[in-house]
Amino acid sequence: MSERSIGLLGDRKKARLDELARASAADRGGISLVRDAVRRLRRNPVAIVGASIVALFVLMAIFAPLIAPHDPVQRFDELTKNLTVDTIPGASSEFPLGSDPLGRDFLSRMIYGARQTLFVGVLATLIGLALGVLIGAIAGAFGGWVDVVLMRLTDVMLALPSLLLAITLVAMASRSSQWTVIFAVAIVSVPIFARLLRGSMLAQRESDHVLAARALGVKERNIVLRHMLPNSLTAVIVQATLTFAVAILDAAALSFLGLGDPDINRAEWGLMLGVDGQRYFEVRPELAYYPALAIIVVALGFTLLGEAMREAIDPKNRR
Secondary structure (H helix, E strand, C coil): CCHHHHHHHHHHHHHHHHHHHHHHHHCCCCCCHHHHHHHHHHHCHHHHHHHHHHHHHHHHHHCHHHHCCCCCCCECHHHHCCCCCCCCCCCCCCCCCCECCCCEEHHHHHHHHHHHHHHHHHHHHHHHHHHHHHHHHHHHHHCHHHHHHHHHHHHHHHHCCHHHHHHHHHHHCCCCCHHHHHHHHHHHHHHHHHHHHHHHHHHHHCCHHHHHHHHCCCCHHHHHHHHHHHHHHHHHHHHHHHHHHHHHHHHHHHHHCCCCCCCCCCCCHHHHHHHHHHHCCCCCCHHHHHHHHHHHHHHHHHHHHHHHHHHHHCHHHCC
16 A cells, blocks of 8 residues: 555544544534433333332322321220121211221321331431441441451351341340331441442442542542442432332331331321231231232332433333
């Protein structure tokens, strides 16, 4: 090939590169990973269904005083006068879901139960997320013996079934309460977040932007806080959405087993399912059906939303 041909080929490649550069600079259709994930979530029917279920129960919990037709702890004479050992009043025009075993409006208690159940699940997940992020960030940032010690502790926790560990933690408390359930469920979720964040941060340690920051002399603390940690949190936040469902189920299971809040006036689905539903199942099985169905549906909503978010942020699924 002559020098003239080589020169013409080089000019063509240069012109093509310049054209691609101009097109890239002029293209405003490119979107970030976050925007692309949001766009695909809007088009995903699974995400829409999950978000709709979650939004419905969240709104029910927020506006419970406005939605509930009656006070959830008030006992009504028209209900209590018909209460017997073998009879619990059913649905009527004034009480659509009938009475509970103490003569209280069951529909109002179901509505207020959404507030209490979501409060326990959300707070337990947030506490577990905060502790898990702290442990995972320390392990991923320092590595070495610090990483080994922290990860072995999380392995011990992961070796036990989550519900069994939660039961053990609640049983160790001198007196069961709502807060013992919250902290027990939170501790159970800590190793999940810790290992996930630690793995993401270890992957970030060898990424190009972290290596470039080290080469430029950026302090290790700034690298961890400004580069490694923010880029590793996405997967952890998605996992938190899935953990909401697990936290709600675990909290309900503890209440069902009698290890939750002993206050019978507190409207909570797990407590209603365990105390009223189990004891009076043969008399009025609806006392168990309604709380169980509510727990299943809200857990399903968080699960669908979390799975859709996981698929949306996965780079392999980007088109």
